Amino acid sequence: MSTEIRETEESTAAEPVRGDRDTPVFRPRADIREGKGGVTLTLEMPGVGPEGVDIDLDRRVLTIRGRGRVTRPEGFRQAYAEYAEGDYERVFTLSEEIDEAAIRAGMANGVLTLELPRAEAAKPRRIEVRAG
């Protein structure tokens, strides 16, 4: 039995989209790993602190947004750039097997970790057959 997590189509754009803050919105890199108890989702959002994360669950659509902090050292001007800063957004669709009420989230060093426990009803159960 495999837990299904699908990515919602419109969130997969490779080009950054402009958010309402007039900063680019990036699609964060994600790891999804399924263990015995459920699914662990990790998302890379450098520049986002714990207070900048917004997790929204509407039915089974999980939307994760991160508000990035802009690093602009005072008295410096940019001379060379390999990465751009901005906000993050990615949308996932959960299967029914996730216990939505028990989702836990933690943010450390710019990485969001979401624990999505499998719903009790979805856990495999051993049915004992008694001799009559």
Place this chain on the structure above:
Amino acid sequence: MRPADACDNEVMKMQITPFLAFDADPFDPFAALRRLRPDAARGIPASDRAGAFPAVNLWQGADSIAVTAEIPGVAPADIDITVHDDRVVISGERRGPEADDEAVWLRRERAYGRFSRAIRLPYRVDPDRVEARFQDGVLRIELQRPEADKPRRIHIASA
């Protein structure tokens, strides 16, 4: 997708020419850098770009340089910074999730393992005056030009 344990070991190649004929300011060591990559980051999503790890931005101050780098998922204790002459090396290790034979990867976009990146700066920096801070996966290093190396205007005495 990149293999999990193969963070790129790549030295940033930058050609720094101290005196360029058509520069507005011949003492601007960053001029060559700016010309090299005029709009490198414009329109490129940070999370979808392959390349050297970590990605860095360089900032120019009066007599100082700031290096910022995106290193999400690495604890500050796992990052090493060494400075020698005009070179700063950022190295460390990003630890992956604990081994679990029963766990199955449904999606794997992040890389784990050791990384090292050397960045050549436009000039020599004072290794005793380096400040580094790490917050929310973003490293910021400030480096100073040694007093003795600062360009000086020479006054010509009239005969």
